Amino acid sequence: MNNFSATYTDQYQLSMAQVYFKNGHREHTAIFDYYFRKLPFKGGYAIFSGLEDLLEIVSKLRFSESDLEFLKQQGFEDEFLEYLADFKFQGTIYSVQEGDVVFPTRPILQVEGNIIEAQIIETILLNLLNFQTLIATKASRIRLVAGDATLLDFGLRRAQATGGYFASRAAVIGGFDGTSNVMAGKDFDIPVSGTMAHSFIQSYDDELTAFRDFAEGRPDGCVLLVDTYNTLRSGVPNAIKVAKEMEKKGQKLLAIRLDSGDLSYFAKESRKMLDEAGLDYVKIAASNQLDEYVIKSLLEQQAPIDVFGVGTNLVTGDPEGALDGVYKLAWSNGKPRIKISESIVKITLPHKKQVFRIKDENGKCIGADAIGLFEQERIAEMFHPFEPYKSMNLENFQQEPLLQKVMANGKVLIKKRSLEEISAYSMSRLAELPIEYKRFNNPHIYKIGISAKLREEREKLIQASKNKL
């Protein structure tokens, strides 16, 4: 699903592009920042996800013959369409690493290119990064409470159509172990797993025969769903019978799955029954409208659940819907640019920039990122972006630059990493973050500051804009 037409964009990008094309702005260099304003889930951090997909897709974006015909019908002009026929993105992208912890206001990614190409990719960039970052963050919250339980994405059937494909990928980056989604498993190299549906058992006249047939026909990684008729009186006893029969053939039942009722109670009772039958190796999997809060509660009740299958709430990022990521112009036509707004938090940051993670002398994250001009190598003092009297001296701190060149002249510069690597990196970055930023209720607020130079540049532009009115 990584072949996209360049028409995966909003029409206004092309309208603006035609105007730039005609008025001689087409070669103007533009710089856009990608960032979001509000952390999802009332949480204290987000996990950046979607970068590798974005780079791969952007490097291949083209307009086909039929796309150009369609655009002609939309009133676009011939000369411009000829230009689009040769379109490919040839700009440069700076980005934090995929999997890193990220925070509001500060650029996560910067696009530098001619203003037409930078504008055309805006929509797909926002579309992919906003969604995957939302889902990786949700997955990370679930991983935080789940300890070392196995976490599986079961969400495709309730996903927002094909969004589910990318959700499966982002879930792994956030800490999930596998997915039921075969296509995503194949394309993204994610472990795929699956059990059985109630319909399988219903299609038989009795549960025991259904279990036996399943164990016979798919013995590896066999998981039996035990709640179709009655979990403790029928499902678990039948599963135990089959597990014993499997033992005689040298096979092992992997797990039973609970999908309804009080999961804590049923897990405890089932565990007892399995253990008493000498089946302490048989795991217990649970599913049914799980999220980070339900899993936390189940584990606090010491429910002996080894595997959680999470569906809707994971793949739709419930209750959020969307991350509010935006793409804002910081430079064009040889000048820094700013968007003024009556709401101060919506005023943008001009210029090409670098972002530094601030660490103490031992390299320990102190909970702050500072934004400077791109050419700044260190930031001496950082200022609150909207409250002028708050500042912090950074001279004695380590400063890790976060934005790296990941694409140049339209070519991907970074080596493709496996999802396992990205996820491990994500875990390591999350581990550096003090625990106060990870709690669910009123997490500590991560500090974002801007350098004196950036602040000064922004002030100048705000004043100039005021003077014009």
Add this chain to the structure above:
Amino acid sequence: MNNFSATYTDQYQLSMAQVYFKNGHREHTAIFDYYFRKLPFKGGYAIFSGLEDLLEIVSKLRFSESDLEFLKQQGFEDEFLEYLADFKFQGTIYSVQEGDVVFPTRPILQVEGNIIEAQIIETILLNLLNFQTLIATKASRIRLVAGDATLLDFGLRRAQATGGYFASRAAVIGGFDGTSNVMAGKDFDIPVSGTMAHSFIQSYDDELTAFRDFAEGRPDGCVLLVDTYNTLRSGVPNAIKVAKEMEKKGQKLLAIRLDSGDLSYFAKESRKMLDEAGLDYVKIAASNQLDEYVIKSLLEQQAPIDVFGVGTNLVTGDPEGALDGVYKLAWSNGKPRIKISESIVKITLPHKKQVFRIKDENGKCIGADAIGLFEQERIAEMFHPFEPYKSMNLENFQQEPLLQKVMANGKVLIKKRSLEEISAYSMSRLAELPIEYKRFNNPHIYKIGISAKLREEREKLIQASKNKL
């Protein structure tokens, strides 16, 4: 985006399929019902959407060579993989018409096929129908309050990745007029529209030049965004200047767009200024986190807004995330099937079925659908599905059968309709529904009943299941 691999499914469908394949069940006919349990948005109805996409996709589902290789690595057996190599869906599908109003509990669609094919398409069926139905319903609610204002989908950038593509389609079925999404516009024949972004204006040194260039470069359907610097002191006056300049060239400015601040106030003030300048034909478009409640409020305040651009809340179905549609076995292996549950509303309905819309002698919808066995031509009395003492005599009512054969032997039987036709049909069905079902707060509950015969059949199966335990 309508070419899907058959691996767009949950792994357990294939695990079950392998077992059916091996144990001789592969030719058993199965019937599955698609329905949902809970109306989204606390509303009184839903708009069924996604059918044509589903049929087209299902008729083309295949496993590729590389899919089969991947499945081999997943431990599937050679003989079964050979079977999958020739897989294509050859079953029959009965469905209500796309765009119809639909309600909980009653089947919206039935799949009849061999149990393997019926199981393999479950995931994609739920994935596409759940999402499009959610979005068409959201769009319909927005249309209900928007009167004859133009409604545009601006959501792609915040959509759940490629889900946005299908959201644009469903939005039109629910009553939207157009989309900003070029690819969806092209593939689904949706009017595409777009304006300009703040970045366009920022990339110029002044707003007026930006407006002039835009009007020059893209005069047809020109919409000027007026809130970049100051709506009433800069944006609207500059737009008026440009509109006057356009008049001299025989052109007409289509609209201005407001994207921030108090939309009601700014719309009224802008309207006054435009009218005073003799530009009463210039429309006012508004965007910025709109949904059915905000639009209702704006129109109640008599804000003179002609065009609403709706983004995130439309394409993600906020605050819902997902429609809870399910796919339940009703028949297999020559017998009716039922899923028992401790929660009575989760007990399924066995047998192949037909659903009737109940109308009075004048053909007026009375707010009830009745479910009978497939061979029943009329239903004499309908019973509440879960409350045995509630019933209603239907002898004097008209009964419109809703499930029609839309696919047979894997071939689509219905003629493709334009989205305009589907949307018009949807409007006509919604118009038949009494207004009490359309209000947002505590809407009247649409009645769902089952026939005496279906009830009897269900009772028999519940008893048989009890006796087994």
